[in-house]
Amino acid sequence: MTMDTHAPLSRPDARADAPARPELLVLSGLSHSYGGVRALHDIDLTIGDNEFFALLGPSGCGKTTLLRSIAGFETPESGTIALDGVDLVSTPAHKRPVNMMFQSYALFPHLSVERNVAYGLEAEGLGKAEVKRRVGEAIETVGLGAFARRRPSQLSGGQRQRVALARAIVKRPRLLLLDEPLSALDRKVRADMQLELKRLQHEVGMTFVVVTHDQEEAMSMADRVAVLDAGRVEQLDTPVGLYSNPRTRFVAEFIGSSSLFDGTATAGGVDVAGLAELPAAHTLPVGSAVTLVVRPEDIEVVAPGGAGLLEGVVIDTYFLGGSSTVSVAVPGREKPVGCTVHATSTARRGDTVGLRIDHARSVVVADTRPVSHGGTESA
Incomplete structure (x- = not known):
């Protein structure tokens, strides 16, 4: 992790380089390249259990590559990705206890809300009664109980995002990855959904890792934020720590005014x-x-x-x-x-x-x- 050799004197705000909660995900020495272009440089990160963690940075900084590596859609050139102490690098994406919510939501347009949410459970062969119970719980959790029979085209952008969330959490993964989850929403709906995501994360007791280029989004939702630039972690801290005690010029310029x-x-x-x-x-x-x-x-x-x-x-x-x-x-x-x-x-x-x-x-x-x-x- 790239840090200044000489850190500035701290303000009273506490830093949090390591989670106070038990660790869930540990990335060690993670590096990856595309055609000779280095996308990730020796990334070391530890993410806690039940933590809301954000990967923040400008376009091309490596945050999506990092998220896709955790999900299993990219295989890093070197390093380890340990979930509950088990290295996942050689484990295919569909066998990882990880779920990913894509930027486009990727809903099936011909299926109702409840069928979209049930799809993954049905594919696993769960019994009808268990599927119905878990789908009902997930839909109620995201506040869409009255919309269970509607199709995606009959929903607003914010409602479609909730369907994607329900489909992601219904399988009860140890880790939920979210790739720019709010980018398709207008400003007011985005602000409402920032609060909703935080509430939902607390309610389901799951670890969320979100990728975003929007600092307001990261700072308002996350317990801790890793700021990336050119494939390196510039600083890992709480939102207050990033704003009050930037440790590099890039972070000072990128976070706030x-x-x-x-x-x-x-x-x-x-x-x-x-x-x-x-x-x-x-x-x-x-x-x-x-x-x-x-x-x-x-x-x-x-x-x-x-x-x-x-x-x-x-x-x-x-x-x-x-x-x-x-x-x-x-x-x-x-x-x-x-x-x-x-x-x-x-x-x-x-x-x-x-x-x-x-x-x-x-x-x-x-x-x-x-x-x-x-x-x-x-x-």
Whole structure:
């Protein structure tokens, strides 16, 4: 697992690299390539029993390859996939105690809801009474009891997703894999289903592993999240830990919004060329290339002219209901600095303002990019 050699000082939020619950799935040294292109680089992960775990990252980061390897649809070049201590790499997909819910849901259009859900159990040769009982329980669990006789074409997108979930859980797998399960839903239905998935996972007492590129989806549902980039695990943590204590520049940029100040580590902070030396606590070597990560809620908009302040000109404000986002152009930076202000901001476009950074909440990470640094990056 790829980590910074020198981690930033932690905030009070607890990290969770290892599950507090008993381990269920252990991936060790997992690597895979496609035509000479490395998709997975020596992946090590441990997933706990009854855990909701997310694999998060941009397109092409390797998360779907990892999920398909666990399911048995891909055979990794090296490494082990142990479920309850038993290596599954040589076990075919249909013999693994694992079920997978595909992005397309893959429902049979000519079958009713209850027949779709019953299909896997009937294929196993279970008795009619047992199939009926388990199908009824699964359909009620996902809230579709009144729709049991309908066909997929008579259901909404959210209802079809529930049918796919019922079909996945009715076989009672030890592990349920979900590949971008909410991507086909509109924003409101997606938000409702995020809560529904979490409720369902608790209710059935099953381990869920979900693949997604949507950070809001991962952060709202998962107990822990593995952030992947270029086939490597950049960071494994709780949602709060990822946001509060990013350990690489990629994670800081990918998770949430932040202003990134690239510069050189000093004994008391980060020297940002063309701007200032910004104070921050860290343990990185003096003189090394680093990035100071500042979240928008940790920057206060104040009157200009005070000591220790950055100054800039307001270029826009966005009212978001309970808060406003103020965008400030700071001389020496290519991109504006974003600040979150509670309720309505009094700052107006064209105003010169001061920016006070809460240095106690800033995080410093190593900047491993093979480029020169000018303090101009912001995300």
